[in-house]
Every structure is written in structure tokens, then in C-alpha cells.
Amino acid sequence: MNKLVELKNIKKVYASNYVLRDVSLSIEKNKNIAILGGNGTGKSTLLRIIAGIERPSSGEIYHPSKEINIGYVPERFPKNIRFTPGEYLHYIGKINGISTVNLQKNIPDYIQRFQLEEVSNKWIMNLSKGNIQKVGIIQAILDKPDLLILDEPISGLDAHAQQELLKLLKEMNEEGTTVLLTYHESNILEGIVDTAYHLSNGSITKMKQKKLQEMKLIELEKLDDGIVMSWDEVLFMKKVESKLILYVHVRDSDMILTRILQLKGSIRRVDNVVDFYLHDEKGQGGNNLSE
Numbered sequence: 145m146n147k148l149v150e151l152k153n154i155k156k157v158y159a160s161n162y163v164l165r166d167v168s169l170s171i172e173k174n175k176n177i178a179i180l181g182g183n184g185t186g187k188s189t190l191l192r193i194i195a196g197i198e199r200p201s202s203g204e205i206y207h208p209s210k211e212i213n214i215g216y217v218p219e220r221f222p223k224n225i226r227f228t229p230g231e232y233l234h235y236i237g238k239i240n241g242i243s244t245v246n247l248q249k250n251i252p253d254y255i256q257r258f259q260l261e262e263v264s265n266k267w268i269m270n271l272s273k274g275n276i277q278k279v280g281i282i283q284a285i286l287d288k289p290d291l292l293i294l295d296e297p298i299s300g301l302d303a304h305a306q307q308e309l310l311k312l313l314k315e316m317n318e319e320g321t322t323v324l325l326t327y328h329e330s331n332i333l334e335g336i337v338d339t340a341y342h343l344s345n346g347s348i349t350k351m352k353q354k355k356l357q358e359m360k361l362i363e364l365e366k367l368d369d370g371i372v373m374s375w376d377e378v379l380f381m382k383k384v385e386s387k388l389i390l391y392v393h394v395r396d397s398d399m400i401l402t403r404i405l406q407l408k409g410s411i412r413r414v415d416n417v418v419d420f421y422l423h424d425e426k427g428q429g430g431n432n433l434s435e
């Protein structure tokens with residue numbers, strides 16, 4: 145087993161507020177990890193401690209294999225930067241000891257992949273939130289880290305950038321980078337997660353992950369929710385104003401769509417989604433279905 149980071153009994157107190165009470169965690173090479181939990185439960189604090197930019201109040205952190213190279217994407221990347229994306233990335237690359245040849249090849253490539261060409265002459269402080277986030281991601285991956293830590297990387301990214309990030313993370317996984325990330329909503333990145341942990345009341349619990357299943361989301365109108373509720377194939381239903389949103393297994397979706405049309409319902413949307421049903425070792429937890 146090749147461990148990158150080992151946390152033992154980590155505690156973090158701000159003033160008299162215990163954020164992390166007793167967190168122990170092993171991060172193994174090639175096993176991507178997600179830390180999930182509600183607002184203010186300490187996910188960012190834990191990620192900052194693992195990234196080495198914040199000290200725990202007590203407890204220990206080891207890097208058993210060797211000195212590892214860590215890339216860190218904060219939840220909010222600093223805005224007040226009076227450099228263009230290219231200049232800034234070059235500067236960060238040089239600080240990290242990356243050769244000019246490498247930087248001249250890789251930076252334009254990342255700028256193009258994240259569609260930053262159009263804003264490449266602007267200072268970072270004048271970019272949109274999503275574009276600043278992209279620069280924040282690129283600065284963390286430039287040096288091909290052993291461990292890449294991403295704090296809610298999806299929020300603020302457009303659909304293209306989300307896909308590009310997913311592709312990049314898969315490429316980096318193949319080249320040996322391990323990913324540690326956090327997010328709130330179910331999203332496209334959960335497909336790369338091997339183990340998820342739930343953080344609450346200052347401690348973490350490993351979550352079991354049922355096999356990821358492709359499902360269909362069907363959004364419809366003009367049908368009574370009582371009728372739809374009675375269909376056995378409907379795994380989950382929610383009502384949003386006049387619309388009903390259903391989740392069904394892919395195998396049942398054609399039959400459900402036909403039934404809706406036969407009953408003169410109107411179909412507004414059909415999407416692929418992933419069922420990420422998680423529960424912790426004690427069998428608690430919930431149905432985290434979302435788009």
C-alpha cells in the first residue's frame with residue numbers, strides 16, 4: 145500500500161470553536177477521495193491542513209512515501225492579481241522550478257483547454273469568477289502534483305470547463321496524480337471518486353458507495369403527482385411548482401416516457417444522471433439524488 149498522507153487525531157480549534165475534533169485519515173496513491181458534508185462542517189479547514197497551509201491545533205500529519213508535491217485549488221482563488229493569466233501562471237511555474245520550455249508549451253495548452261484565450265490580455269483581477277477559478281485550477285496542476293486538492297472546484301465553472309476539468313483529472317490519474325476534493329451537489333466529478341467521507345460534528349465517517357448507476361431524470365407537466373407516485377418504477381419524485389421531476393432506471397425510462405405521453409402529460413426534459421446513493425458504515429445516510 146502506497147500512502148501519500150497519513151493524518152492522526154487531527155484537531156482544529158478556532159477561538160473556542162472545535163471545527164475538527166479527532167480526524168484520522170489515510171490518503172493512498174491512486175485512490176481519489178471526496179470529503180462531503182454540510183456548510184461550515186470543516187471541509188475547507190481539513191483540506192487546508194492537508195495542503196500544508198494551515199496547522200492543526202493538535203495531531204500529526206505524515207507523508208510516509210516521500211516529500212510529496214501537492215497542488216491546491218482553494219474554494220475562492222485570490223482576485224486581486226495584477227497579472228494576466230499567462231504571466232501569473234509563468235511566475236508560479238518558475239517559483240515551482242518548472243523549466244521555461246515546459247511552461248511555454250503547457251501554459252498556452254491549458255489556456256486553450258479552459259477557453260481563456262479571449263481574456264488572456266486582461267489582468268486576473270478583471271476576470272469573471274469562473275475564469276479566475278480556471279486560473280486557480282491551472283496553477284495547481286502545472287507542476288503535475290502527486291496529490292491534487294480541490295475545494296469545491298465545480299462551483300462557478302461553465303459546462304465546458306466542468307467537462308475539461310473531468311477530462312484533465314482522468315488524464316492526471318493515469319499519470320499518477322491522486323485527487324482529494326470536496327463538493328456539495330452531486331456532479332460530474334463524483335464518477336472519479338473511489339472513497340467518500342462524511343464530515344460532521346468534527347469527525348469523519350467513511351461512506352459506502354453503492355455501484356454508480358446511470359439513471360434518467362424526466363421533467364414533466366400536466367400529470368397528477370398522485371398518479372405518478374403510484375408507479376413502481378419511479379425511484380424518486382419531487383414537485384417543483386407545476387412540474388414533476390422523476391428519477392427512473394435507464395431500463396424503465398422508455399416505458400415511463402410512453403406512459404406519460406399516453407396519459408397526455410407533457411415531457412419538458414430528459415437527462416442522464418448518476419445515482420450516488422451513499423450511506424456510512426453504520427448504515428445511516430441518505431439518498432443523495434440530484435441533477
Ligand SMILES: Nc1ncnc2c1ncn2[C@@H]1O[C@H](COP(=O)(O)OP(=O)(O)OP(=O)(O)O)[C@@H](O)[C@H]1O
Nearest residue numbers: 158159163181182183184185186187188189190219
Ligand atoms: N480562519 C478562521 N478563523 C476562525 N474561524 C474559522 C476560520 N476558518 C474557518 N472557520 C470556521 O470554521 C468552521 C468550518 O469552516 P470551513 O470553511 O472549514 O467549513 P466548510 O465545510 O468548508 O464550509 P462550506 O461548505 O460552507 O464551504 C466555520 O464555522 C468557520 O466559520
